[in-house]
Amino acid sequence: MASTERPETTDEDDATAQTGGENFIEGDAARDAHPTEVAAALQYAEQNKYDYGPKLRDADFQWEINGVATMDNGISRVFIDYTPSASFRGSSGSEYIDVDSSGTVLARRQLRVPKQNLPVVLVALTAISLVALAVVEVLLWANPFESGPELYVAGRTLWIRAEQPRSQPYVVYPVPSSLGDVNHWAIKPEGQGTEIVIVETVLTNQTSGAVRMVVDEEAAELRIKGSIALKPINVIKRSYIVETTTNDRYLDPEFRSIWGGFTLNQGEKILGHVVFEAPLGSEFSDFRWLAGDTAVVRYE
Numbered sequence: 001m002a003s004t005e006r007p008e009t010t011d012e013d014d015a016t017a018q019t020g021g022e023n024f025i026e027g028d029a030a031r032d033a034h035p036t037e038v039a040a041a042l043q044y045a046e047q048n049k050y051d052y053g054p055k056l057r058d059a060d061f062q063w064e065i066n067g068v069a070t071m072d073n074g075i076s077r078v079f080i081d082y083t084p085s086a087s088f089r090g091s092s093g094s095e096y097i098d099v100d101s102s103g104t105v106l107a108r109r110q111l112r113v114p115k116q117n118l119p120v121v122l123v124a125l126t127a128i129s130l131v132a133l134a135v136v137e138v139l140l141w142a143n144p145f146e147s148g149p150e151l152y153v154a155g156r157t158l159w160i161r162a163e164q165p166r167s168q169p170y171v172v173y174p175v176p177s178s179l180g181d182v183n184h185w186a187i188k189p190e191g192q193g194t195e196i197v198i199v200e201t202v203l204t205n206q207t208s209g210a211v212r213m214v215v216d217e218e219a220a221e222l223r224i225k226g227s228i229a230l231k232p233i234n235v236i237k238r239s240y241i242v243e244t245t246t247n248d249r250y251l252d253p254e255f256r257s258i259w260g261g262f263t264l265n266q267g268e269k270i271l272g273h274v275v276f277e278a279p280l281g282s283e284f285s286d287f288r289w290l291a292g293d294t295a296v297v298r299y300e
Contacts (some may be wrong), residue, residue: 020057023069024068024069025068026214028065030078034078036103037068037076037078038078040103041080041097041099044097045061046063051095052113054213056114058253059084059088061082061085063080065079066079066262068262071236072094075098076094077236077260079094079095079096080094080097081094081240081263082094084114091267096108106177107177115265126261150155153296154206154295155293156293157207158264158289158293160289160297162274167196167200168195168196168250169195169250170188170250171187171255172184172186173251174251174253184241184243185240185241186237186242187238187275190238190277194277195277195279195280198273198274198275199222199275199276203221203269203273204268205269207266209266210266212262212263213291213292215260215274217276218290219232219289219291220288220290220291221288222284222286223288224278224279225283225284225300230276230277233276236257236259236260256271257272258270258274286300
């Protein structure tokens with residue numbers, strides 16, 4: 001049975017890091033509801049294009065507000081889609097910027113980089129090989145030659161892979177700030193006799209022009225064998241700042257939560273983690289994805 005050891009926190013940490021409930025506001029409504037935060041995020045993105053990499057840092061961009069997720073501590077997470085405006089043909093990039101109520105930028109993270117469309121001639125030349133490759137990939141995803149759970153399944157428009165659930169007392173993860181340093185955040189259980197369960201998830205849009213989804217408490221289910229279906233926890237609401245060291249066994253530098261609003265264009269994918277809280281020692285039967293498409297990954 002897993003240890004109940006948890007990172008030390010203060011009441012101040014919990015108070016300042018809590019966020020609101022179902023509080024994701026989309027598009028123009030977000031701009032109207034949080035004009036100061038949105039304006040500060042857009043200005044910061046325009047003045048700090050180094051995050052887009054050496055190939056794009058000198059490009060002209062167009063920015064579009066995807067939405068805003070607000071937090072109880074007064075921080076607003078502003079989701080932005082951005083596209084190079086000069087001679088660019090392809091899908092937009094995506095990022096979020098955390099801004100407090102005074103307009104001060106606290107953190108920034110890239111979610112997806114812009115993707116240039118392939119030239120028509122190149123697409124034509126590679127069409128035959130792509131068809132052959134697609135057949136091989138479908139066989140690998142379907143896993144017809146091995147027994148065991150099918151962790152990669154297809155919905156109507158999305159391919160969804162959900163790794164075996166990982167149970168642990170808590171998780172600690174790093175978030176770079178706008179000042180260049182790194183803050184560490186943690187998520188711990190709220191109930192007695194429970195633990196954090198993390199499912200690494202990959203969402204790939206293979207067939208549709210664009211899939212719009214909002215990842216929240218209703219986006220997925222993790223079912224316990226012969227028992228209840230768990231809903232994802234609000235990772236923004238449940239995260240709090242901690243002091244940690246690199247030898248913390250539950251420090252996960254690769255942790256990336258999937259939360260908020262996303263537009264997934266054809267050929268794009270999102271890789272991240274969906275977090276649940278479950279009774280200690282739970283065994284899981286399947287993972288069900290419900291946002292933008294439906295699919296079931298079975299673990300039995």
